[in-house]
Amino acid sequence: MQQLVAFDAGGTSTRAVIMDRTGACLGYGHAGSGNPVSSGIFAVQASLRTALQRAAQQHGQSGSGYSSAIIAMAGSSVQTFGKTFADGLSDLGLQGRVVIESDLLATFFSATYHDQGYALVAGTGAIAARIRAGQLDAVADGMGWLLGDAGSGFWIGHQVVRAVCAALDGRGPKTSLCVPLLAALGIDPDLPPLVQGRAAAAQQLIDAVYELVPVELSQFAPLAFDAVNGSADGVAQDILARAARALSTTLSAVLAPAVIGPLVFGGSILARGSALAAYVEEAAGGSAIRVADGVVGAAVLALRHAGTTIDAEMFARIRRTLADLRSA
Amino acid sequence: MQQLVAFDAGGTSTRAVIMDRTGACLGYGHAGSGNPVSSGIFAVQASLRTALQRAAQQHGQSGSGYSSAIIAMAGSSVQTFGKTFADGLSDLGLQGRVVIESDLLATFFSATYHDQGYALVAGTGAIAARIRAGQLDAVADGMGWLLGDAGSGFWIGHQVVRAVCAALDGRGPKTSLCVPLLAALGIDPDLPPLVQGRAAAAQQLIDAVYELVPVELSQFAPLAFDAVNGSADGVAQDILARAARALSTTLSAVLAPAVIGPLVFGGSILARGSALAAYVEEAAGGSAIRVADGVVGAAVLALRHAGTTIDAEMFARIRRTLADLRSA
Structure with missing residues (x-):
C-alpha cells in the first residue's frame, strides 16, 4: 500500500508525518522554520527535507515513492509561494502532485474530522476562518501587523510598548509594565533625566525598539x-x-447560521486557562477545542486529498499513532 | 554690522534667512528636504547650501562671513546628526559656531517673542513641548509611527487603512472610506471575490499597503x-x-501651572478651522496661535544665540521684513 506524506510548516518549526491510507502514522520528524516570509524559501525547503528524512528514519524506510503529499502553511504563503515551492521539492521522492494547503485548515482538522466549523488562531498574528465542505469559506483578519492581527501576540506586545512610552512621558497612566520592559531591553530606568526635554530612559527605549523588526514586538x-x-x-x-x-x-465576522460545527483554537495567545480565551469562548457561546499545532490536520488533509473519507475511527487512529510516534 | 544666518530645515523644504542684529531680514531662500532621517545627511547639507545661496542672491551680497548660524531641525536629528552635520557645513562661510536647535523651539518662536509657553505640532508626526527660559523644558510624544505620534497624520492615515480592512472582512462597520482608499491605490472594488476565503480587493489592498514605507500611510x-x-x-x-x-x-502631558504663555500650533493636522484643532484648543482652555513653518522662530533663535534680547518691536521687525522678502 502506497504511503502519503503530510507537512505542517510553521513559523518556528516544521513537522512531517508519513502514513498509510488507513490513517496509521508510520514515521514523524521535525525541523526548523517553515514560514517562507520570515525564513526564505530555501530555508523552508531545507526544513521540509530534514523533517521528512527524520520521519523516514523513524519509519525505517528509504524515504521515497510517496504517492501524494500536502504541505500546510500560512495562508498568504499559499498564494505567493505555492508554485515555486512545489517545483523546489522534486528531490523529496514525492510522486504525483504536491498540494499546498492553508495552515488554518490544518489547525481545524487537528481537532475534528467534521468538514465544517470554525478556527481562530492567535499567535504572532491573528486570523479566524469558517470551514465549509472542507474548504476555507471565509476568513477574517490575518492582515498582518500593520493592517490587522488585532488581539494577536504582536498586537499585545505593541500595545505594551506604546503604553510604557505613554506612561514615561505622562500621556498615559503609570503601569508596572515599565520595569520589565526596560529590563528586557537592558535600559537603566534611573538614567540622568531630560535630553531635549525627554527622559533619557524614554529616548533609549525609542532607539532600542526602532532597531527591531516590528513583528518582534510580539516578544x-x-x-x-x-x-x-x-x-x-x-x-x-x-x-x-x-x-x-x-x-x-x-x-x-466569520460566524454563519448555516454552518454548525466545532470551534477550534490555535496559537499561544488562546492557550488553555487564560481569561482572554475564556472571554472569546463565552462570547461565541461554546467551548473551543485547543490544538498545539497542525500536524494531525495536515495528515487529515493528505488523506482527504487521496480521496479517503475520514470517520471517527480513522481520526482516532491518526491521533493515537501520531502521539505514539511523537513520544517515541 | 555682522550678519546672522538662520535655517529652518523641515521634511519637505528648507528655508534660510540672512539678517542683521536689529532683526531686519535681508535675504530669504528656500530649497528641498531638510530632514536627515528621511532624506540623508548629504541631501540636507545640499538643501541648506542652496537655500543660503538663494538668500544671498536676494540680499545681493557674496554670501560669506556670517558671524553666527543656527539650524532648526527635528528633535531626534539634533542628537543623532548634530556634530556630523555642523562639520559638513564648513564651506558655507559661517564664521564661529553652528548651533543646531529643535524645530519645536523654532515653531514656538515663530509665534511669539516670550520665552515660555507651549507648542503642539501635528504633521506626519505629533509632539508637544513646554518651553521655559527659551529652552525645551519637557516634551511629550514625538515617538514616531511605531511607538507614538498619536493623533498625527500617520496615525490618522493608519486608522483609515485599518478601518477599511476591518470593513472589508466584516470585523468593523461599513464606511465610505473604502471607495476613495481603494481608488487611491488603483484597486477595483468589484474584483471576483474570495481567494483562500478572502475578497480579492482586500488581498490587493494588503499587498499594496505592505509595499509602502509605514510613514507613507499619512497620505x-x-x-x-x-x-x-x-x-x-x-x-x-x-x-x-x-x-x-x-x-x-x-x-x-506638558502643561505646568508655573508656566504661563502662548499656545502655538504647527502642522497640517491642526490647520485653522478644523473641528479637531478647535477641540484641542477648547480642552486647553485657550486659543492657539498657528504658524505655517519655523523660519521666523529660527531667526529669533539666531538673535538669542547672538546675545540679543527680543522685544515686541524687534519681533514685529523680523516678521515684517521676512514677509516682505517672501512675497518679493
Whole structure:
C-alpha cells in the first residue's frame, strides 16, 4: 500500500508525518522554520527535507515513492509561494502532485474530522476562518501587523510598548509594565533625566525598539499576561481586555447560521486557562477545542486529498499513532 | 554690522534667512528636504547650501562671513546628526559656531517673542513641548509611527487603512472610506471575490499597503477629513475624534501651572478651522496661535544665540521684513 506524506510548516518549526491510507502514522520528524516570509524559501525547503528524512528514519524506510503529499502553511504563503515551492521539492521522492494547503485548515482538522466549523488562531498574528465542505469559506483578519492581527501576540506586545512610552512621558497612566520592559531591553530606568526635554530612559527605549523588526514586538506580549497575573496592573488588564474583544470580533465576522460545527483554537495567545480565551469562548457561546499545532490536520488533509473519507475511527487512529510516534 | 544666518530645515523644504542684529531680514531662500532621517545627511547639507545661496542672491551680497548660524531641525536629528552635520557645513562661510536647535523651539518662536509657553505640532508626526527660559523644558510624544505620534497624520492615515480592512472582512462597520482608499491605490472594488476565503480587493489592498514605507500611510489622512466633511461618515468621525483626544492628551502631558504663555500650533493636522484643532484648543482652555513653518522662530533663535534680547518691536521687525522678502 502506497504511503502519503503530510507537512505542517510553521513559523518556528516544521513537522512531517508519513502514513498509510488507513490513517496509521508510520514515521514523524521535525525541523526548523517553515514560514517562507520570515525564513526564505530555501530555508523552508531545507526544513521540509530534514523533517521528512527524520520521519523516514523513524519509519525505517528509504524515504521515497510517496504517492501524494500536502504541505500546510500560512495562508498568504499559499498564494505567493505555492508554485515555486512545489517545483523546489522534486528531490523529496514525492510522486504525483504536491498540494499546498492553508495552515488554518490544518489547525481545524487537528481537532475534528467534521468538514465544517470554525478556527481562530492567535499567535504572532491573528486570523479566524469558517470551514465549509472542507474548504476555507471565509476568513477574517490575518492582515498582518500593520493592517490587522488585532488581539494577536504582536498586537499585545505593541500595545505594551506604546503604553510604557505613554506612561514615561505622562500621556498615559503609570503601569508596572515599565520595569520589565526596560529590563528586557537592558535600559537603566534611573538614567540622568531630560535630553531635549525627554527622559533619557524614554529616548533609549525609542532607539532600542526602532532597531527591531516590528513583528518582534510580539516578544513583549507575555509581559501583559505577567502584569495581570502578578500585580493586577490596570493598563495590562485593559490591553488584554481589548485583545479579547478584538479576537471575539474577528471570530464573529466569520460566524454563519448555516454552518454548525466545532470551534477550534490555535496559537499561544488562546492557550488553555487564560481569561482572554475564556472571554472569546463565552462570547461565541461554546467551548473551543485547543490544538498545539497542525500536524494531525495536515495528515487529515493528505488523506482527504487521496480521496479517503475520514470517520471517527480513522481520526482516532491518526491521533493515537501520531502521539505514539511523537513520544517515541 | 555682522550678519546672522538662520535655517529652518523641515521634511519637505528648507528655508534660510540672512539678517542683521536689529532683526531686519535681508535675504530669504528656500530649497528641498531638510530632514536627515528621511532624506540623508548629504541631501540636507545640499538643501541648506542652496537655500543660503538663494538668500544671498536676494540680499545681493557674496554670501560669506556670517558671524553666527543656527539650524532648526527635528528633535531626534539634533542628537543623532548634530556634530556630523555642523562639520559638513564648513564651506558655507559661517564664521564661529553652528548651533543646531529643535524645530519645536523654532515653531514656538515663530509665534511669539516670550520665552515660555507651549507648542503642539501635528504633521506626519505629533509632539508637544513646554518651553521655559527659551529652552525645551519637557516634551511629550514625538515617538514616531511605531511607538507614538498619536493623533498625527500617520496615525490618522493608519486608522483609515485599518478601518477599511476591518470593513472589508466584516470585523468593523461599513464606511465610505473604502471607495476613495481603494481608488487611491488603483484597486477595483468589484474584483471576483474570495481567494483562500478572502475578497480579492482586500488581498490587493494588503499587498499594496505592505509595499509602502509605514510613514507613507499619512497620505491617507485627508480621506478622513473628506469623509467627515462630505458624508458625515461615522467611522471617519470616530477616527478624528480619537485623534483630537490623543493630541489633547499629548498637550496636557506638558502643561505646568508655573508656566504661563502662548499656545502655538504647527502642522497640517491642526490647520485653522478644523473641528479637531478647535477641540484641542477648547480642552486647553485657550486659543492657539498657528504658524505655517519655523523660519521666523529660527531667526529669533539666531538673535538669542547672538546675545540679543527680543522685544515686541524687534519681533514685529523680523516678521515684517521676512514677509516682505517672501512675497518679493
